[in-house]
Amino acid sequence: MKDPINRAGLGHRFWERKPLSAMNDQEWEALCDGCGKCCLNKLEDEDSGDVALTRVACRLLDDESCRCAQYDIRHQFVPDCIVLKPGNLDTHAYWMPQTCAYRLLWLGKPLYDWHPLISGTPQSVHDAGISVRGMTLSEFDVPEDEWEEHIIEEPT
Numbered sequence: 001m002k003d004p005i006n007r008a009g010l011g012h013r014f015w016e017r018k019p020l021s022a023m024n025d026q027e028w029e030a031l032c033d034g035c036g037k038c039c040l041n042k043l044e045d046e047d048s049g050d051v052a053l054t055r056v057a058c059r060l061l062d063d064e065s066c067r068c069a070q071y072d073i074r075h076q077f078v079p080d081c082i083v084l085k086p087g088n089l090d091t092h093a094y095w096m097p098q099t100c101a102y103r104l105l106w107l108g109k110p111l112y113d114w115h116p117l118i119s120g121t122p123q124s125v126h127d128a129g130i131s132v133r134g135m136t137l138s139e140f141d142v143p144e145d146e147w148e149e150h151i152i153e154e155p156t
Contacts, residue, residue, distance in 0.1 A: 003122040004067055005029055015117065020105055021086040028086070031105070033115050033125045036066030036132040037097035037154070038084075041139060041147060044095070051095045054150040057136035066131045098154050099130055 007030045011017070014027055023031075039061040043052045060077055062069045074081050082092060089106050096103040101111050111118055114128035125131045135152075142150060 003116065004065070005032060005034070005116070005122070007117065010117075013117075015101070015105055015111065020089065020102070023086070030117060031101040033099070033101055033130070034066055034122050035097065035099065035125050035130050036061055036063075036136070037130075038100065039066075039068065040132060040136065040152075042095055043147060043151065049094070052151045053097070053154055054147045055132070055136050055152050056139050056142045056147050056150050057132070059139050061132075061136060063132070063134060063136045066126070066133050 006026055010027060010030055014023075015031065018027070020028075036057070037053060039058040040053045041056045041058065043054060044050070045052075057063065058068075058078060058081070060068045060070050060074055068074055070077060082088075084092060084096075084102060089102060093103045093106050099112060101115060101117075104111060112128075112130075113119065114124040114130060116122045116124060126133050137150060
């Protein structure tokens, strides 16, 4: 599988030496493991603040590749799609997937061995059972008041 993220020419294990705020655009994008979990619709408990993932995905998620089908122009279709940056990670990390590299590094934790930056292949996230490949439902097909019926346990 060809990696849709340009990981060529990056410094060896740059994420261990460089703070998130000092990463260039290529390094920042390379942190994405391609799991697709950030594109799942989530439910937040108003009392506890706990966030649950559902198998109901953003209309732009390609269920096979676990990538946004319109990444570069996604805001034309989904205006409230979050552009994650070092400057807003502190307000968004709580809802990011438990296995997300951005969240892990923000918390001072290491990346998992299946992360493409360590394994050398984007296939490893799927082989490890971390991605949402083949398990999502389109938000067009599931009314919002039924999302609770589609809560999933996050694979870790």
